[in-house]
Amino acid sequence: MIYPFHYREGRLFCEEVDLEQTASTLETPFYLYSAAEIKHSCTVIRDSGRGYDFKPYYALKANFNPALLKIILQQGFGADIVSGGELYFARRAGFKNDSIVFAGVGKTENELRQAVEAGIASINVESRAELYLLSRVAREKKRRVPIAIRINPDIDAHTHEYISTGLHSNKFGVDAETAFEMYLEAAKDPWLEPEGVHMHIGSQIESEQPFVDAARFLLSFIDRLEKAAISITSVDLGGGIGINYNSPFARPEEERTYVKSILSSYLKVFARRRLKLYLEVGRSVIGSAGVLISRVIYTKKTPTKNFTIVDAAMNNLIRPSLYKAHHPIVPLVRNDSNTWKTDVVGPVCETGDFMAREMEMPELKEGSLIAIGGAGAYGQSLASFYNLRPIVAEYLVEGDRVKKISPALSPRELANRFEW
Ligand code: PLP
Numbered sequence: 001m002i003y004p005f006h007y008r009e010g011r012l013f014c015e016e017v018d019l020e021q022t023a024s025t026l027e028t029p030f031y032l033y034s035a036a037e038i039k040h041s042c043t044v045i046r047d048s049g050r051g052y053d054f055k056p057y058y059a060l061k062a063n064f065n066p067a068l069l070k071i072i073l074q075q076g077f078g079a080d081i082v083s084g085g086e087l088y089f090a091r092r093a094g095f096k097n098d099s100i101v102f103a104g105v106g107k108t109e110n111e112l113r114q115a116v117e118a119g120i121a122s123i124n125v126e127s128r129a130e131l132y133l134l135s136r137v138a139r140e141k142k143r144r145v146p147i148a149i150r151i152n153p154d155i156d157a158h159t160h161e162y163i164s165t166g167l168h169s170n171k172f173g174v175d176a177e178t179a180f181e182m183y184l185e186a187a188k189d190p191w192l193e194p195e196g197v198h199m200h201i202g203s204q205i206e207s208e209q210p211f212v213d214a215a216r217f218l219l220s221f222i223d224r225l226e227k228a229a230i231s232i233t234s235v236d237l238g239g240g241i242g243i244n245y246n247s248p249f250a251r252p253e254e255e256r257t258y259v260k261s262i263l264s265s266y267l268k269v270f271a272r273r274r275l276k277l278y279l280e281v282g283r284s285v286i287g288s289a290g291v292l293i294s295r296v297i298y299t300k301k302t303p304t305k306n307f308t309i310v311d312a313a314m315n316n317l318i319r320p321s322l323y324k325a326h327h328p329i330v331p332l333v334r335n336d337s338n339t340w341k342t343d344v345v346g347p348v349c350e351t352g353d354f355m356a357r358e359m360e361m362p363e364l365k366e367g368s369l370i371a372i373g374g375a376g377a378y379g380q381s382l383a384s385f386y387n388l389r390p391i392v393a394e395y396l397v398e399g400d401r402v403k404k405i406s407p408a409l410s411p412r413e414l415a416n417r418f419e420w
Pocket of ligand 1: 059061062080103104200202203204238239240241280281282283284377
């Protein structure tokens with residue numbers, strides 16, 4: 001499939017929508033998503049699991065807009081949640097309780113209660129203390145709870161240190177020895193059903209090897225449990241499959257994500273084992289489907305640098321500031337202006353507020369519109385009111401239609417929550 005964000009005669013389109021025409025009638029910045037690209041990513045993930053007892057779960061943390069959740073639900077995905085808030089959104093969007101899995105290192109008693117009451121598919125336990133608390137909650141509620149224990153395999157996912165999660169120095173999960181002891185305890189507990197193992201080694205992983213190593217580690221751990229008469233029926237493989245943030249727009253689909261190559265190698269390790277395979281993916285579902293549209297406010301040259309100052313900032317898209325993440329940036333209308341090396345920065349009062357640094361791009365005039373690509377995941381879901389800037393609106397494109405799927409949240413609305 002041709003990438004829905006593509007140029008026609010120098011003008012950027014999303015599906016059948018001319019983005020400059022649309023953006024000039026709307027308040028910038030705003031997020032805009034392509035329904036076709038979301039469906040396409042879901043299809044690629046589902047197809048990669050063909051031949052296995054496979055079910056993908058969508059990690060709501062990547063983007064929780066209900067209109068997008070509904071598309072993903074219709075694509076046959078379950079929901080992967082990490083808080084009571086995400087449980088509420090998942091259920092309200094229509095995900096069935098038995099299609100929800102719950103991870104997270106700090107689930108509160110209240111959150112565990114909600115999950116047990118709902119009867120979700122699995123609670124992925126991340127510490128001994130959580131196991132004991134969950135056992136108490138399950139006993140009180142008189143509900144047998146299916147669990148997986150999140151194992152930390154001490155594998156380096158070669159991703160940014162803030163989104164690497166499978167090293168012993170990370171806070172997530174437990175080491176294999178502790179996990180083994182926890183399974184023995186859980187197996188004796190009448191209120192816990194230790195039926196799965198869980199692992200998630202990090203996010204934005206671009207190569208197969210860390211997944212393959214992790215899968216082998218898991219299989220030998222499952223064998224060890226079998227010898228101790230603990231029978232595991234499902235493996236939650238986590239998520240973390242990277243997308244390609246480097247390519248320009250209009251790239252071929254094979255280059256958009258690493259889903260096909262990674263999943264084919266990852267799942268192959270489990271071939272011939274009778275295990276249900278769950279995947280928890282966020283970025284590879286929604287990342288390539290979203291752009292942040294922004295307008296150039298000023299340009300400025302200093303003796304050492306050029307700055308393109310735009311109206312989107314780190315409160316809208318924090319990934320460049322947080323992880324030095326790269327996002328492609330392109331004009332909505334190409335012209336023959338010179339290119340220059342520029343920092344693309346927002347108005348927030350932080351030196352770390354940038355969308356790109358030293359990027360070779362057209363020298364844009366004030367008022368020009370740009371698209372910041374690959375912004376569908378971990379964009380709006382990490383937005384804040386910092387500097388009392390609004391949380392921006394979101395739009396969904398389907399064919400030639402553009403629909404507002406969330407209004408902007410203004411500082412005025414925020415102000416109404418306070419006593420003055
Ligand atoms: N599962 C867990 C436990 C996570 O922590 C995350 C992300 O941090 C995900 C799934 C989703 O990761 P991704 O969006 O990289 O697929």
